[in-house]
Amino acid sequence: MSLRSTIKKHVALPWPLLYIYRKVYYAPKDIPAALGFIFSGTKSPTTFGQRLALVGKFYKISYYVDCPHTEHEMISITRQILDLAQRCRRDCRGGSFHGGSTTKLSLVAALCDRQLEVFDSFAGMPENAESHGKSIYGREHHFPKGSHAVPFEEVKGNVARYAMHRDRIFIKDSQ
Ligand SMILES: C[S@@+](CC[C@H](N)C(=O)[O-])C[C@H]1O[C@@H](n2cnc3c(N)ncnc32)[C@H](O)[C@@H]1O
Secondary structure (H helix, E strand, O other): OOHHHHHHHHOOOOHHHHHHHHHHHHHHHHHHHHHHHHOOOOOOOOOHHHHHHHHHHHHHHHHHOOOOOOHHHHHHHHHHHHOOOOOOOEEEEEOOOOOHHHHHHHHHHHHOOOEEEEEEOOOOOOOOOOOOOEOOOOOEOOOOOOOOOOOHHHHHHHHHHHOOOHHHEEEEEOO
16 A cells, blocks of 8 residues: 555545645646646637636635546646637536536636536436546545435535636536
């Protein structure tokens, strides 16, 4: 067992420390992605201040809502959305979990005047036999049936709390 997973198994870190651990662990990828995004333009026009504020909000949302995606992953998605042709008016995503990425993408949608549609069964993962490699703690990633199920009301609550553009988000039960 690696040092990271031994620590994770035996030491129950309080959330603020776990958050700092995650951010430090991913800093070598997150910080260049964030700086690259902040200091370069996008096809849908955004200002330096808007990009800086967006990255700041991503970090804040990750603190308050459990977000499985890293900041550099979200920044990469953000850049692709902001570089889409202006005629695309809607972004869709499947799977909200707690609503962290949904909240972040709602801010991106607002920046380029789009709407965001989110689909989830709110029943968690279906039966599957996929391999997902290892987590940052050195353990195998498992997505057993029913895991990642978060009730609709909780997702809506998180979005209501942290998204500044709730009128642009449509969350749908896809079951
Ligand atoms: C691993 S989480 C996704 C996390 C998400 N990408 C994020 O950034 O927070 C998987 C989510 O997809 C949903 N889901 C999985 N399979 C689904 C399916 N076949 N139809 C609808 N929702 C599904 C689950 O309920 C869960 O909310």
